[in-house]
Amino acid sequence: MRTLMNLLVVCAVFGMMSANAFAGGGGGGAKDDGSIVVKNDGGGDNILLVVVGDLGGNFSLTNFLAAGGQIVEPGDTASFDVPAGSQTVTAVFIGDVSLLVTGTGTAQPFNVGKNQTVNVSATIAGGNTALN
Incomplete structure (x- = not known):
C-alpha cells in the first residue's frame, strides 16, 4: 500500500515541478564499470527521487522512469551500476x-x-536537496 501511495505522490509532484529545477548529465555506455549508491538521509517522511544519467533537461515522470530513476524511502539506499567516468546524480x-x-x-x-x-x-x- 505504501508503494502505491509513493507512486501517487510521485505522479502528483511531477505535475507541479518545473523542468528548470533539474539539470541532467553524465555518461553513457553499456559496460558497468562501477556503481553509485545514494542514501536518503533527509530524515522524517521525506521520500527521495533520484536518477543517474542524462534526462535532457526534462525531469518528467516518463523520463525519470525511462532513465532508471528510483524512489528511496527514508534511511534506504538506491544503487546504480554505471560506466567509469563522470556521472551526474539528480535528486x-x-x-x-x-x-x-x-x-x-x-x-x-x-x-x-x-x-x-x-x-x-x-x-x-x-x-x-544536497548531495555529499
Whole structure:
C-alpha cells in the first residue's frame, strides 16, 4: 500500500515541478564499470527521487522512469551500476504526506573509477536537496 501511495505522490509532484529545477548529465555506455549508491538521509517522511544519467533537461515522470530513476524511502539506499567516468546524480526530496516538493532539486557530478563504488548521501540543507 505504501508503494502505491509513493507512486501517487510521485505522479502528483511531477505535475507541479518545473523542468528548470533539474539539470541532467553524465555518461553513457553499456559496460558497468562501477556503481553509485545514494542514501536518503533527509530524515522524517521525506521520500527521495533520484536518477543517474542524462534526462535532457526534462525531469518528467516518463523520463525519470525511462532513465532508471528510483524512489528511496527514508534511511534506504538506491544503487546504480554505471560506466567509469563522470556521472551526474539528480535528486529531489518530496514530502510523503503533503505531496509537495520539500525543496529545490539538485544535480551534481561524481567521478566513478573502474570497479569503484561511490557512496552519496542525500540530505536537506537550507530547504534544498544536497548531495555529499
